[in-house]
Amino acid sequence: MVDVGDGLDEADARHFTRPLPKSASAQMRFLVRQLKGTKPVADLLGISQRTVERYVKGELKKPRRALADRLYKEVRHRWQPGVRARARREAATRGGIFTSTRARFGFRAAEGSTDDPRIRDVSLALPPDYAARLFAAQESGASEAELQIPEEARDRLAAIAAAEGMSLRAYLARLAETLLTPAERAEQAEQARAVLKKWTGYAPTAAEEQDLDSELDRRLGRAAAR
Incomplete structure (x- = not known):
């Protein structure tokens, strides 16, 4: 599952004008320059400072999958900050953002019926004001749990939507139209x-x-x- 913070970074990446560094060594060197030392990078990635130094020198080249994913995400999060800032200003003042997630929704029903619980796609266009708040929360250091909607709130919205004979996606779209900035x-x-x-x-x-x-x-x- 993609976290909210990762989703925002993925949206930013669509606006990049230069590709991210591809090799683990190049990515590690980029982080060392950004954080001004191997020790902060080691703390960020949860590895030893010696391991960071070996990647920087090219002695290590193929990180484990978990480390490779973390390395890529941290580089993407810091890549082309000027491009990222312009894209976010546009979304926060004019364009808004389009969000999409997957969740398991359903009701007690016969197996195979349309109400049988299953993974469903939920998509919603957020207006600029909400996009601005989401960006501000992420940039202020909000945790992933703070960025996500609480599970009990999501379940309540799904129940309300079902009681009105609507899908959660349709209900959220209608709700967004009634809310004012x-x-x-x-x-x-x-x-x-x-x-x-x-x-x-x-x-x-x-x-x-x-x-x-x-x-x-x-x-x-x-x-x-x-």
């Missing part, structure tokens, strides 16, 4: 204030708006407690 919410609030002033001549101050919001929260909380 902070900028969109601010724009709607400004439009509402303009209409209120036009109809009634009343233009509440920021302090009055805060008091009204607090009172509304208090009443909603009291109603929910009943």
